Amino acid sequence: MTSFGREPGHALLGPYQEGTVLGLTSPERANALLLGIIEAASSGPHVEPLAAAVARLITDATATDVCFVHVLDDTDRSLTLAGATPPFDQYVGEIQLPIGSGVAGWVASHREPAVIVERKEEDPRYMPIPALRGTDYTSMASVPMESGPSGLVGVLNVHTVRRRQFTDRDLQLLGVIGRLVAGALHQARMHRKLEARERAHERFAEQVIGAQEAERRRLAGDIHDGISQRLVTLSYHLDAAGHSITAEPELAVEQLALARDLVNLTLDEARAAIGGLRPPVLDDLGLAGGLASLARSVPHFEIELELDDDRLPEHVEIALYRIAQECLQNITKHARATLARVRFRVHRGTAWLEVIDDGVGFDVQPAPSVDPHSPGYGMQSMAERAELVGGRLRVISRRGSGTTIIATVPLPATDADPEDA
Template sequence: MSTASARQAADRADGQRAVRDFVAADRELALLRELIEATSRGPRVEPLAAAAARMIIDSIGADVCFVHVLDDGDRSLTLAGATPPFDSEVGRVTLPLGSGISGWVASHRQPVVITDHKESDPRYLPVSALCSADFTSMVSVPMETDPGGLVGELSVHTVQRRQFTPRDVELLQVIGRLIAGALHPARLLRQLVARQRAHEGYVEQVIEAQENERRRLAGDIHDGISQRLITLAYRLDAAAQAVHGDVGEASEQLGAARELVGLTLEEARAAISGLRPPVLDDLGLAGGLASLARSIPQIDVEVQLADSRLPEHVELALYRIAQECLQNVVKHAQASVARLSFTLNDDVAILEIVDDGVGFNSAEHPLGNSETRGYGLLSMTERAELVGGRLTIRSRPGLGTAITARVPLQPRHLRAPGA
């Protein structure tokens, strides 16, 4: 071959390499755009991992891709994304950190390339759900981000034998870092949501335990103290009737004792009601609020109540808020009319009490004026926050006061009346 022919052949080869490099660069740019687009759809782990797995297959030309994400305890990997037919196993396959090739790659933060006979590798661990024995060649790389550290691991597999190149490994590592950067905030959000749910569950359990204890105490008072006082009252009545002759002093003492028994019995009944309002168990929140409104003769209380049942701890909190609020209206508002409403709007329970009393400047005193601050507004605020809600107070001098409690509810928390 002449020198000119050799030069032409070399130029053609250089041109072909340039075209291949251009195509590869264009493919990687398209992959980057797809990753950015997937990230912009929302910070959720599983959709991001699934989108990444599909993009990797398109980019590197493998048969299947698995994306494992480190769990919240940093002790195991969970399959968060996979290409068909293994996408149905997402969330169902878990590997302890360090177990299997994927676990080894994640714990050592080093890539692994296996061209064939991966079953002979001492790190290999068969996973029946993923049919890993059907694949011959594989590449596994860690997914890391700074400053988050290890996020997970991704691997690609081929049925036919394939000699993965250093460029393939480098591309997967770059993709792994990009995915890690997108998955890290998603993991943080998932951890935050999990902790919030755990906190809500803890609060609910605490309130439920308190209510169970209050029920027990109420039952003990009702079955013990109240019954004994009733029996004592009968005996005192009988003793008064049985006395003959000059019984002035005895009758006076017996009358005083009878009066004391009556007062004690009223206190016991009030204590029972204070521990756990029986009306909530009998009539639900709407019936309890209606009964509460009727029990206040000092002002005219208008009611608008949705007949819906809520979780017990939410019903109790709203009932106590209404009870405290109406007591404040009677004691401090100098009102003639109040409106009590309970509604549900877009899975939010809303309790509102509005009066036409003297009011106060809520901008200067968000928890009430100097006269009312010590009478339960803080307690109402804490009750609302304890069940995940919020209390707002709106008032102006001479224009009355409106107190609103809003408690977000999960759809599963809503119950049909009487359920």
Template sequence: MSHGLGFADLERENALLVGIIEASSTGPELTALAAKVAPLIVTATSADVCFVHVLDDTDRSLTLAGATAPFDAQVGKVRLPLGEGVTGWVAGHGEPVVLVENKERDPRYRYFPELRGEDYTSMASVPMASKPSGLVGVLNVHTRARREFTDRDVRLLTSIGSLLAGAVHQARLHRRLAARERAHERFTEQVIGAQEVERQRLAADIHDGIMQRLVSLRLHLDAAGAALTEQTEFAAMQLARARTLADLTFDEARAAINGLRPPVLDDLGLADSLASLARSVDPLEVVVDVEDCPLPEHAEIALYRIAQEALQNVIKHAGTRSAGLRLHREDDEIRLSITDNGRGFHREGRSFGEDPAAGGYGMTSMAERAELIGGHLEVVSRPGQGTTVTARVPAP
């Protein structure tokens, strides 16, 4: 059998085809795919090494995505712009290149010390492309001994590249999607983090400014009241009213601080924080059923805020003194539910924020919080039959 691609037997080519199909079906991870197909190509083509270069997401440069030993350690480290080197030229022109010997004399050749080009005499470089996916990369094989790559050799390599193009295209799409999901998650963390920082700043401003002045005001009112005589009954009555208003304002400011900043999350975690929240919402009696559901910090904050808003809605609008709060995991979801047996409202067919009855109870903000962490909000309600608010978010 000739030492050339043109005489590769049918059995070897079939084994290559099966191997590529199996590698493509194992998963969408690009590096794993390239690592599996590179040795298959070496075996099928009787080459010594194989390099799989893939277009970056910018479509302006190529990255070594797969290689046979001993060059697998260079994967992800070797990059070159489109049009540079033999590989870049093949990608830019969409045409194969064969260099039988003296490749360093070719003006398109670029030397990479880490790839030890001086150890290999001949090379064939073909584009990895197909009509549905277009160009996705370049496939290179090298031999230590001098080798005349025939037209059939190049056609076989090109067919291999075309076969791989579809799988590589899908892997690139998956990589882009994963990158977007990571970017979205980082953005979500930053948005919720910024919200919490602003809430903490407002809480500190209220505590250090308004509440301190209220404390001072109460002290002055108490002193003035103690100095009054019985002949100044009207003034005493006015001072008593002023003191009452100051006390109410103080309580409201303290409640605002507690609502702006949930420090219990840092100390107790989500489940125990929700239980603590349920105990603090006078005059409601809340039946709590919570389990530990590990979530990222920004997701815990969002669910805590949803529970906070939903319980306040029960107090303001439901006309009942009892409610239920449940946090549990079901399959691949974390579910937070707040239920009451109050007056309810007509919910069917209405979107959040559409009218005061259907979405004016802070449900728009709850829905936005749920969506921000990749989940969604469900509200079930009927007049006289109570309301159930459920936030569903993906489990980690």
């Protein structure tokens, strides 16, 4: 217990002072709190059970009425209520605060404690959340949960019904608790991210296999219904020409002309089938040439091009080409646009692809659409293509203001922008 800077036999952070909200009146309570935190941290690798246990321990140890444990989400841009004492535990996972919003968001942004003794509605940092019934509580204290190795993990809030004057010792105690649980919560967050990534990889593997099988069926159908049937018809024309070449030369010439037309048409279909597997233009002209060729194949709206000539690894060029192809197909089907811009550049070791249109736009949903007629339906496959090559996809759109799709892929050092050398 000496690691907390006190001598044996003294209470954690000093004796409880009259009029102080928090405090541990004996070494026994300090030991009980530490043992409770250790037990909670070792109970399992999940964020919510750990946060719930911490909330209960804090209210018991500090004589406060309610505790909220807000934990950074996986984007590190907002806080999610991960643990709370009853009756507010029913809102775990449902309350979110952007960093900088509300008292907890302010604490996360500034990395320093905040105290409101009374009239919290008059504090500019306070943001009422009806579900948490802030008006039922007079005083509150909020401290960041952080440690050296893990950095900021979340924020602890405690509230009291009666007016309380939080002291420096009170905040020190909450800070110590926050540091004690920060490491365990950080590990739980990493475990959650790993589980989510594994689930995403499993879903993606299933989708890739499904897409491969669907593509094989499509190609088999194209070959059977198109190329194979035309070759059969071609053989009939050649047979007819062979039988009539001496007796009816004019008929033979007619049959050979029809055969020639079928040969040309079959060649076109074969090239289209090959292009569906691997666009040959990428081999000859690279991504810039492929995007230019792709733009020429879209007659429904004007397309402006800003394309660098940089060559990329083959798998990156294919991924970005397919993303651009899906974007232009979505614009054609859904956007009712008159103008689109396709930009490709390599800057500071990253490949950038932007497809922008002036169409009707749509409301970006947090989850991918399951409606194949929705403009958001192809977003998941595009995002997964980008992630498969180590990149990411960003979608910016709202109704009436067009859509911007940005794909970024970090490149190996040998493929980085020469300006960075």
